Amino acid sequence: MANQDYVSRAPAKKKKNNRNGKKPSNNSSAVPLKAKLISLLLLILIAAFAYGLWSLKTDPSTKTPLVEPIKTVNEKKPLNKTDELPKPPKEKWTYVKDLETKEIEVGKYEVKEKGPYKMQCGSFKTQKQAEILKARIAFSGLEAQIKSVTGKKGTWHKVFLGPYPRKRLAENDKHKLKRNNINYCQIWLWR
Template structure:
C-alpha cells in the first residue's frame, strides 16, 4: 500500500453553506444581546451589594462598641430581680473530704525471675554458615557464640547470644537484630 502524504494535502472545504445569511446574523445578535443583559444584571447586583455595605458602615446604630452593650445588660438584670438565678445548692457530696483522709492499702508481692535467658539465632549443619551469621551479628554490635551439639539427627552448629539476666534485655537485642535484617531469633531459658 502506498504511503499517503497528509501534510501537503489541503483541508477539505466546508460544503454546508447557510441558506439565508440573515439567520446567522440574527443568531450572533441574540448571543450578544444575552451577554449584554447578563453583564447589566451583574453590574446592578454588584452596585446594590456595595451600597448595602456602605449603608452599614455609615449607620450610627452599628457604631456602638460592644463593651457598652455588655455594661448595660447587668444593670437591667439588677432591676428585674424576679428573673435572677437562685443560689447554688450546698454540696452534699463528701468525696473531696474522704479523698484527703483516705489511706491506700498496698499489697506486697515478689517478682520471681525464672533464670538466665539465651537467644538462639540459627542452627546450621556446617561451621561456615554458623560463622557467617556470627559475623553478621557482630556487625550490629553484639557478640554471638557458636556451639556444636550432637543430636539425634547429627551434628548441629548453634549460633546464640547470652546469657541475659532478664528477658527484657534479650528482647531489646532481638529488636536490634531485626532492624539489621537478622530475623528468626528465639529467646529461651538457659539450660
C-alpha cells in the same frame, strides 16, 4: 527567509453578489439579538435595585431608630424577684471529702527472677553455616558463640548469644540484629 513566489499563487477570490445583485453587507457594527436582550435585562435589574433603595430611603417605618435611649446613672430600676440569681444548690456528692481521708492499701509484690536468658539465632547441620552466621552477628557489633549438640537426628551447631541477666537486655540485642537483617532469633531461659 525564503522568497515567495507571488506570480504562481492563485489570485484572491472575489465576493459573490446576492440574488438582488447587491453585495452582501459585512455589518461589523451590528449587535446580535442575544447581546441586546442581555443588556436590556441588566438595565431592568439595575433600575429595580435603584427603585428598591429609593423606597427604603423614603419609607417612614425605616426612619425610626431601633436603639433604646441611654439611661442615666440616677435612674434605677427596682429589682424584681425574677432579676435575682437563684442560690446555688447544695452538693449531694461527698467524694471530695472522702478522697481527702482515703487511704490506699498497697499490696506486697515479690518480683521473681527467672534466671539468665540466652538468644539463639540459628541451628545448622554444618559448622561452616554456623561460622557464617557468627561472622554476620560480629559485624553488627555483638559476640556470638557456637555450641555443638548431638541428638537423635545427628549433630547440630547452635549459634547463640548470652547469658543475659534480664530479658530486656536480650530484647535490645534482638532489635539490633533485626536492624542488621538477622532475623529469627529467639530468647529462651538459660538451661
